[in-house]
Amino acid sequence: MDEMQLIGDLRRDVPAITPDAAEAARTRLTASFEEPARPRSTRPRRRAPRLAWRVAVAGGSAAAIAAGGIVALSTGGEDGGGGGHVRAVTAAEVVLDRAAGAAASAPFTAPRPDQWVYQHIQSIDRLEARDQTSPQRGDSYRWTRASGDQVVDTGLDGVIGKPTHVSAFPPQSYASVAKLPVEPEALLRWVRSHRPATDRTTDFWALSRILQDGVLPPRLKATIFQAMKELPGVTVRKGVTDLRGRAAIAVVGQTSAAMGGVRLNEEVLLDPIAYTYRGEQTVLSADLRMRNKGAGVRVIKAGTVTGASVIVKVAIVDRPGRRS
Amino acid sequence: MPSAMPVSPQQSAGVDDAELIRRSWIDSECFATLFDRHHRAIHRYVARRLGTQAADDIVGETFLIAFRRRESYDLTHSQALPWLYSIATSLVARHRRDEVRYLRALRRTGVDPLPEPLADQITRRVAAQGQERRLAGALADLSRGDRDVLLLVAWGDLSYEETAEALSIPVGTVRSRLHRARRKVRKALGGGPSIHTPEEC
Numbered sequence: 169m170d171e172m173q174l175i176g177d178l179r180r181d182v183p184a185i186t187p188d189a190a191e192a193a194r195t196r197l198t199a200s201f202e203e204p205a206r207p208r209s210t211r212p213r214r215r216a217p218r219l220a221w222r223v224a225v226a227g228g229s230a231a232a233i234a235a236g237g238i239v240a241l242s243t244g245g246e247d248g249g250g251g252g253h254v255r256a257v258t259a260a261e262v263v264l265d266r267a268a269g270a271a272a273s274a275p276f277t278a279p280r281p282d283q284w285v286y287q288h289i290q291s292i293d294r295l296e297a298r299d300q301t302s303p304q305r306g307d308s309y310r311w312t313r314a315s316g317d318q319v320v321d322t323g324l325d326g327v328i329g330k331p332t333h334v335s336a337f338p339p340q341s342y343a344s345v346a347k348l349p350v351e352p353e354a355l356l357r358w359v360r361s362h363r364p365a366t367d368r369t370t371d372f373w374a375l376s377r378i379l380q381d382g383v384l385p386p387r388l389k390a391t392i393f394q395a396m397k398e399l400p401g402v403t404v405r406k407g408v409t410d411l412r413g414r415a416a417i418a419v420v421g422q423t424s425a426a427m428g429g430v431r432l433n434e435e436v437l438l439d440p441i442a443y444t445y446r447g448e449q450t451v452l453s454a455d456l457r458m459r460n461k462g463a464g465v466r467v468i469k470a471g472t473v474t475g476a477s478v479i480v481k482v483a484i485v486d487r488p489g490r491r492s
Numbered sequence: 493m494p495s496a497m498p499v500s501p502q503q504s505a506g507v508d509d510a511e512l513i514r515r516s517w518i519d520s521e522c523f524a525t526l527f528d529r530h531h532r533a534i535h536r537y538v539a540r541r542l543g544t545q546a547a548d549d550i551v552g553e554t555f556l557i558a559f560r561r562r563e564s565y566d567l568t569h570s571q572a573l574p575w576l577y578s579i580a581t582s583l584v585a586r587h588r589r590d591e592v593r594y595l596r597a598l599r600r601t602g603v604d605p606l607p608e609p610l611a612d613q614i615t616r617r618v619a620a621q622g623q624e625r626r627l628a629g630a631l632a633d634l635s636r637g638d639r640d641v642l643l644l645v646a647w648g649d650l651s652y653e654e655t656a657e658a659l660s661i662p663v664g665t666v667r668s669r670l671h672r673a674r675r676k677v678r679k680a681l682g683g684g685p686s687i688h689t690p691e692e693c
Contacts, residue, residue, distance in 0.1 A: 171677045174627055175646040179604065183544050185535040185551065193552035194527055200556055201520035369517065369563065425517060425563040458568060474567065475514060 259404040260419060263438065264393045267419070270443040271389035278385070279314035279342050279484040285382040286311050286485045286492075289447075290411055291477035305411070307480075311488035312382060316341030320488040337363045338377040345378065350387040352395035372399050372421030373434050376448050382482045389445070396421065396436070410437050410446055411478045417443075423450065427474055430456045437478070447478030509572035513565045523562065527555050530573055534580050537648050542587050543594070543606035554580045569657070577648050578658035581640055592632045599629035623681060630680035634673055641666055642673040 185193075279285055287310045311320040319340065339345050349355045359374045375392050378384070384392075396402055396419065405418040418435035425432045431453045437446040456468040483492050507515075509526060516523040531551050539547035557579050558565075558572075565575060584591065597605045602625050631639060637659075644655045652670070656663040 171627075171674055171681060172646055174623065174681070175631075175642065175677070178624060178627060178631075179540040179606070182536060182539045182606070185532060185539075185544070185548065189544075189548040189551075190531060190535075193531060193548065193555065194524065196552040197527055197555045197559060198521075198524055200559060201523075423563075427567045429566075456568075 258402075260402045261397050263404050263417060263419060263443070264397045264402075266443040267438055267445070268390040268393035271384075271393060271445070272386050274386055274389075274444070276386050277484070278346070279383060281315040281343065282486075283314045284311040284320075284485050284488050284490075285314060285342060286481070286483045286488075286490065287382040288480040288482075288491070289380075289477050290480050292411065292449075292473065292475050309491075310382075311485070312341050313488075314342040314484075316343035338374070338381065340381055342383055345381055345384055345388060348378070348388050348391075350385075350391045352391055352398055355388075355391050355395045356398060370399075370422055370424050370434075372396060372402065373423050375399075376421070376434050376436050379436065379445055380448065380477070380479070382479075383484065405435065406440075408435065408437060411449070411476045412480075414446070415440050416446055418449075422453075425450070427452060428456045428458060430454050432474060445479070447476065449476035450474045508570040510565070510567045510570045513562050513572060514567055516559070516562055520559070523555075523559050526558075526572060530576055531555065533573060533648075534576055537577065537643075538580055538584060539606075540647050541584050541591055541643065546587055546590070550580055550583045553583055557583075571654075573648075574650055574654040574658040577644055577650060577654075578660070581644065581658065585636065585640075588636055595628040595632035599625045599632065604628075626680050627677065630677045633680075634676060638669045638673040638676075641669040642677075645670060 289308050289310070291306055291308065308321065313319070339348065349358050355375075356371060359371060359378075363369070363374055375396055379389070379392055399421060401422050403420045405420050408416045408418040410416045416437040417440045418437055421434050421436070423432050423434045432450045433453045435449050435451060437448060438444065439446055450473070452468060452470050452472045452474060454470045456472075458466045458468060481491070485492065509529070512522050512526050516526070534554055535544075535547045535551045538550045542550070554576060558576060561579075565572070569575070594605050597603070602621075631642075634642065640659060641655055644650045644658055645652070648655075648658075650658060652663050652666045656666045659666070
């Protein structure tokens with residue numbers, strides 16, 4: 169008898185996991201989803217002299233965006249020394265400030281507590297980079313009760329599932345987002361202290377997640393864009409096409425996720441004229457070289473979309489299942 | 493980051509492991525679906541090495557660690573089992589002395605001392621045959637690296653490539669370790685001490 173077969177027979181009749189043990193292990197896992205965040209060591213952050221560059225935006229820095237470059241201006245200096253202190257305003261800051269302005273001035277009606285927020289989101293369901301095929305699209309429909317206690321999802325088959333409780337982070341109901349701080353530093357502090365301890369994502373990613381919530385108070389939405397300006401390494405990419413083929417501007421931030429060792433960037437997509445929020449996508453930050461069995465090395469280009477979602481429709485409705 | 497919506501049970505059916513893990517970045521609950529898919533396989537593998545009691549614990553620990561590392565999962569791998577086996581195997585390593593002790597006891601007494609949850613299962617056990625006892629002794633004598641490769645292939649049903657991935661070693665190393673392990677086991681089975689063997693295949 170072959171020794172591999174003998175080894176394969178050894179302890180073959182070991183008892184399967186009992187339902188109780190499986191349940192205990194599963195509960196251990198799901199309980200960790202909600203562990204409160206431990207205080208994180210705070211990284212040194214640059215403080216943006218906000219006042220100064222508001223002026224720059226008011227002065228119209230379309231040229232800065234068009235050139236993808238930076239505008240330097242005197243800030244007067246925070247140390248009170250005045251003069252000589254020159255600070256660069258990046259294209260990302262200009263774009264984010266416009267997005268904040270657009271968000272703050274958009275018409276808005278808050279849902280009543282008994283109403284539901286309906287969201288239709290289209291997303292990529294297959295990674296282009298993994299399958300070498302065109303990304304497949306999937307549609308998701310979700311109703312979140314404004315008071316915050318229930319969520320209803322439909323599957324791909326269109327069946328409305330049972331209400332489940334909403335998770336703690338990101339906040340998903342209008343009641344929970346309405347309570348968030350509307351000052352950039354305070355919002356960042358809130359994000360860092362409220363996401364689960366197991367959440368190793370970047371601040372940019374966390375903010376991007378809140379943006380995806382259906383209905384946000386205008387001030388909060390504006391604050392999210394302002395808070396993104398405080399984060400290091402945020403840039404702008406132009407000439408981007410969203411999942412539905414529309415032109416968009418991307419605000420690019422880092423994620424802690426990687427694919428084949430190549431870091432992924434998170435891109436918040438904005439309407440290129442109105443600066444309203446469209447959706448998001450993740451892209452490869454550098455070329456990914458993949459070894460295929462017998463097929464040599466395949467190079468997947470930097471910028472390849474590895475996942476994306478766009479908001480197709482958001483509406484405030486009276487009960488789950490209604491779409492308008 | 494990509495798909496904004498969580499996977500409801502009816503949506504997860506056609507979704508591969510990598511996609512589930514990607515979605516779990518957004519919605520932790522998707523990771524519970526990964527647990528539902530693979531906890532039995534991981535449990536069985538660990539239970540064969542350390543017994544069901546240790547396996548109960550290690551399964552929970554494996555998925556907890558996996559969840560915390562989910563963002564470092566390489567999404568180009570559609571199947572997550574090699575990754576999960578890799579975590580489980582590193583946890584098994586903490587109990588290496590127990591594993592070797594059980595195998596040596598099986599060789600010595602013919603009775604597998606793996607701790608089991610139910611007392612009546614012990615009475616169902618029959619004394620192992622000579623071949624099985626020699627096999628247990630051979631497994632106990634393997635180096636940890638050789639034993640990991642052999643058992644991931646034999647009990648985890650992993651391919652050489654998947655084993656290499658699970659242990660973070662080159663495929664060539666998997667081949668050479670497996671070759672050496674099999675040779676030692678064959679030698680132990682063929683030329684071991686003459687233990688009484690009622691029936692050989």
